[in-house]
Amino acid sequence: MRSISILGATGSIGASTLDLIRRNRGEWRVVALTAHGNAQSLAALAREFDAEIAVCADEAALPALREALVGTGIEAAAGPQALVEAAARPVDLTMAAIVGCAGLAPTMAAIEQGRTVALANKEALVSAGEVMMAAVAKHGTTLLPVDSEHNAIFQCLSGNKVDHVRWITLTASGGPFRDWSLEQLQAATPAQAIKHPNWSMGAKISVDSASMMNKGLEFIEAYHLFPVGLDRLRIIVHPQSIIHSMVEYRDGSTLAQLGPSDMRVPIASCLAWPERMETPLAAQLDLAAIGQLTFRAPDETLFPATRLAREAARAGGCIPAVLNAANEVAVAAFLAGRIGFTRISALVEEVLSSYAPPPASSLGDVLAVDLEARKRAQILPEVA
Ligand code: NAD
Numbered sequence: 001m002r003s004i005s006i007l008g009a010t011g012s013i014g015a016s017t018l019d020l021i022r023r024n025r026g027e028w029r030v031v032a033l034t035a036h037g038n039a040q041s042l043a044a045l046a047r048e049f050d051a052e053i054a055v056c057a058d059e060a061a062l063p064a065l066r067e068a069l070v071g072t073g074i075e076a077a078a079g080p081q082a083l084v085e086a087a088a089r090p091v092d093l094t095m096a097a098i099v100g101c102a103g104l105a106p107t108m109a110a111i112e113q114g115r116t117v118a119l120a121n122k123e124a125l126v127s128a129g130e131v132m133m134a135a136v137a138k139h140g141t142t143l144l145p146v147d148s149e150h151n152a153i154f155q156c157l158s159g160n161k162v163d164h165v166r167w168i169t170l171t172a173s174g175g176p177f178r179d180w181s182l183e184q185l186q187a188a189t190p191a192q193a194i195k196h197p198n199w200s201m202g203a204k205i206s207v208d209s210a211s212m213m214n215k216g217l218e219f220i221e222a223y224h225l226f227p228v229g230l231d232r233l234r235i236i237v238h239p240q241s242i243i244h245s246m247v248e249y250r251d252g253s254t255l256a257q258l259g260p261s262d263m264r265v266p267i268a269s270c271l272a273w274p275e276r277m278e279t280p281l282a283a284q285l286d287l288a289a290i291g292q293l294t295f296r297a298p299d300e301t302l303f304p305a306t307r308l309a310r311e312a313a314r315a316g317g318c319i320p321a322v323l324n325a326a327n328e329v330a331v332a333a334f335l336a337g338r339i340g341f342t343r344i345s346a347l348v349e350e351v352l353s354s355y356a357p358p359p360a361s362s363l364g365d366v367l368a369v370d371l372e373a374r375k376r377a378q379i380l381p382e383v384a
């Protein structure tokens, strides 16, 4: 039996992870389950999986969480510190699936255990880059990428040497707006942005996918996870989302990982690694039915986010933390109907040019930069 904690248990990745655990109930002991503020959903999961502790990040949710867990023997806690403490409880595997830089401190606490962390929370790695990878090295932690592209690359690199890599190619679906004109993009609504053609995901990553910032964040994520250098990383649009990414070696061989657009595939790869487990997929990969796989270069004029991310990665230090924080504020403003869709990337670019953050050598430094970048994003005008 292995022990697991799931940070962000009530989200899309959390639900897919728990779906796999539910089908292999006897193999797992659930330690901590966490959520933002939805005490009822979290308590229901904690009861079902007989968790040791349930934690809401939002302190105001504590009375409801306690009430919902009365008589179960499951501990209830709330607040940012409780979240970090729960993430630090020893487990064989932590699924880090909180959305945004809010997941950084608990993810770092899980990394500091020196066990295995399955990382879905890309914003944490984008923001803390060097600081997080230094902690992974220091504590001897195994970091398994959950993001489908990075999980694909991880699999394609297995048994090979990073020194022999010529290219790592991240595939991008292009999102729901990949064929839209500038005029259409300017009028895009939140409902249209969160309706992804291939994947079912949380709201924030769906908007990132529509703006291509998701691929920008993934570019920075790949830069940290796979040390091949920025000049060996590239992005290609592949609307069918069947090839999840590719690695080309210096002898001209390209390895790709293919699969249906179901996050349970990369999650299962992390849960079972280095073994393989069965997944309950609605449909298996049927290439004859798909017929064609197509590819095209990204359009960075209409979708500037990947350019901004590449520039931020090249600038290094805390610049990616600024990019991420500004994007989080902009996406929230777009979802709330306060700014238009094309304003998201414009706002990120303005914050990047207004703020030269100090270098970071600790988690506290990164969080300070994140906070400052958020403040700057919030005071910028809402319309271009
Ligand atoms: P989601 O919005 O569905 O779920 C987010 C989870 O984090 C929920 O449990 C929520 O309660 C919790 N949370 C939200 N704000 C919080 C806060 N301030 N403090 C503590 N907890 C908070 O998101 P998701 O789609 O599951 O994505 C989670 C992460 O995984 C993101 O970083 C995303 O980029 C990444 N990811 C998701 C997918 C996908 O298919 N959904 C694919 C690849 C990567």
Ligand code: MG
Pocket (backbone or CB within 6 Å): 147, 148, 149, 218
């Ligand atoms: Mg991805």
